[in-house]
Amino acid sequence: MGRKPAITRSAVVSAAIEIIDRDGMDGFSLERIATALNVRAPSLYNHFADKTEILSEVARAVVLETPRIPDPAPGQWRDWLIAESLEFRNSLLRHPNVVPVVFTWFPENLLHKLYAQYSRLLGDQGVPLSRQLFLLEATHRMTVGSAMCTATGRPALVELPPNGSVEPSEGTSVAVRDADEALFVEMLRAFLVGVDVEGGN
Incomplete structure (x- = not known):
């Protein structure tokens, strides 16, 4: 034994x-x-094999923490893609010190699998094949980039402090953090509404 x-x-x-x-x-x-x-x-x-393999598995484990959103109702693919992106961003930000690891050692094979799955879903929603990968890659980059900025201490500047300095005070930094997620959602929505899907929903 x-x-x-x-x-x-x-x-x-x-x-x-x-x-x-x-x-x-x-x-x-x-x-x-x-x-x-x-x-x-x-x-x-x-x-x-080495430290790099451990870090690659760390990145994979954090990515896999992201819960799946139910498939969208007809015509609701934009809201679904925003919800999926927000869940992914939140999963990353539960481990802010790990976000640079995910950025560097992102599990590409897992990403390709998700892209294939999500492309089929977008196709079922009437989004043409020519726009599917563009939408998925753009929202992925926006999500990881937003998480990276927030995790490394650079959340979105919602507004400049009254004195014009780009360095927020203690009071304004709280407000910026509170508004950061809402701004991310607004940014994604503006992007998705502005994309021409050639007759897609």
């Missing part, structure tokens, strides 16, 4: 996310992960 492994891939990824959430990338190391799991650092190489 084989001996049960001391650690698993999922445990390593969970420990890595917890460390980055708490201490940022400056606190991330194989030694810190091993300590959290009460093992020796070289044992991690039984599960991962």
